[in-house]
Amino acid sequence: MKEKQHPEDICTHGGEDYTSYHGAMVPPIFQNSLFVQDKKHPFDPENFVYTRMSNPTLQVAEKKLAELENAEAGLVFSSGMAAISSGIMSFVSSGDHIVCVENVYGPTREFLEQYLHKFNISVSFVKGVCPGDFESALQPNTYLIYLESPSSFTMHMQDLTEVAKIATRNNIFTMIDNTWATPLYQNPINLGIDLVAHTASKYLGGHSDIVAGVLLGSKKHLDSIQLRERALFGSVMDPHQAWLLIRGLRTLPIRLQQHQQNALKIAEFLEQQPTVDCVLYPGLSSHPQYELGKRQMSGYSGLMSFVLKGSADRVDIFIQQLGVFQLACSWGGFESLVIPIGRGMEQDMREKLGIHPNLIRIHVGLESLDTLVNDLKQALEKCIE
Numbered sequence: 059m060k061e062k063q064h065p066e067d068i069c070t071h072g073g074e075d076y077t078s079y080h081g082a083m084v085p086p087i088f089q090n091s092l093f094v095q096d097k098k099h100p101f102d103p104e105n106f107v108y109t110r111m112s113n114p115t116l117q118v119a120e121k122k123l124a125e126l127e128n129a130e131a132g133l134v135f136s137s138g139m140a141a142i143s144s145g146i147m148s149f150v151s152s153g154d155h156i157v158c159v160e161n162v163y164g165p166t167r168e169f170l171e172q173y174l175h176k177f178n179i180s181v182s183f184v185k186g187v188c189p190g191d192f193e194s195a196l197q198p199n200t201y202l203i204y205l206e207s208p209s210s211f212t213m214h215m216q217d218l219t220e221v222a223k224i225a226t227r228n229n230i231f232t233m234i235d236n237t238w239a240t241p242l243y244q245n246p247i248n249l250g251i252d253l254v255a256h257t258a259s260k261y262l263g264g265h266s267d268i269v270a271g272v273l274l275g276s277k278k279h280l281d282s283i284q285l286r287e288r289a290l291f292g293s294v295m296d297p298h299q300a301w302l303l304i305r306g307l308r309t310l311p312i313r314l315q316q317h318q319q320n321a322l323k324i325a326e327f328l329e330q331q332p333t334v335d336c337v338l339y340p341g342l343s344s345h346p347q348y349e350l351g352k353r354q355m356s357g358y359s360g361l362m363s364f365v366l367k368g369s370a371d372r373v374d375i376f377i378q379q380l381g382v383f384q385l386a387c388s389w390g391g392f393e394s395l396v397i398p399i400g401r402g403m404e405q406d407m408r409e410k411l412g413i414h415p416n417l418i419r420i421h422v423g424l425e426s427l428d429t430l431v432n433d434l435k436q437a438l439e440k441c442i443e
């Protein structure tokens with residue numbers, strides 16, 4: 059394992075080379091689809107050819123992200139789902155079986171459960187809080203274990219080191235959605251995981267102005283994804299998106315510090331409110347997997363859930379009362395958001411996932427802590443029955 063550089067240094071300067079761009083402090087946007095070839099050495103594999111394959115602006119983002127994740131290589135995609143579906147497709151063939159965590163991101167679940175079904179690829183969902191959950195779900199044709207830790211609704215975690223060991227023992231590949239923790243606070247490749255996906259639409263971009271994704275892993279694997287899944291599905295990132303992503307990454311460490319600081323205080327505040335039943339946040343010592351989180355992550359981000367006490371209409375009252383927290387589905391940007399996870403889900407799915415009907419997810423943004431606490435406080439006061 060190579061020694062990781064300081065993430066602040068990677069975010070500011072990693073993957074950049076001023077001499078290639080006339081000394082420009084910020085790499086330009088290579089807004090071109092094709093690249094002229096040297097007629098004496100046409101299509102040298104070292105040359106850029108066509109932006110669906112690669113582009114210098116994309117490469118800066120890819121190098122920065124690979125360094126941050128301590129991966130050999132990275133590839134950027136037009137969305138998080140493009141990265142996730144391409145990554146999964148790169149592993150499996152018709153007839154294979156996948157084991158996946160139950161509380162996975164909704165569209166990932168839909169891709170695994172419904173879309174891959176037509177290629178005769180089956181999937182078993184497991185709770186995943188004990189490594190044994192994965193072992194017991196293995197079948198002779200299991201080829202991939204898919205993880206998301208922490209998950210983005212219930213903040214369940216998987217023991218990455220132990221799951222990687224089980225996978226290695228059984229010749230199975232592992233892939234993780236590492237969006238919650240970001241490459242700053244969790245590096246699954248160091249723990250033995252094969253392929254890491256992030257949506258860059260959340261913290262990596264950080265400004266709620268791009269939809270983007272990334273895969274990080276071994277050079278051999280990503281070279282193959284670049285030529286096959288990314289080139290053939292055409293799910294490459296646009297150079298302008300890459301440029302915005304590079305800009306977002308420069309402030310990732312300091313943004314995350316502020317998200318974490320605000321979120322820890324807000325989680326503690328919520329835990330003490332008489333109208334709150336429980337708070338799900340890996341940074342709280344009351345989280346059932348607090349010790350595991352401390353072991354495999356070096357920090358916490360701003361996403362948490364809590365259960366509001368009382369009847370279901372309390373959730374609507376709470377959300378309507380909020381002034382600063384806006385109702386929206388995404389997270390990881392500068393702004394504070396709220397979404398009633400439990401209210402938005404069909405009852406049978408909710409029961410399957412063990413999600414309480416009054417489960418509310420909040421994303422703690424970069425506003426002042428006072429403003430956020432006051433907003434929550436006044437809204438919770440209206441929820442007393």
Ligand SMILES: *Cc1c(COP(=O)(O)O)cnc(C)c1O
Pocket residue numbers: 137138139140163210235237238257258259260269270271
């Ligand atoms: C938003 C999200 C995705 C999907 O990312 P897109 O960029 O919207 O495609 C994947 N995983 C998690 C955990 C997410 O929150």
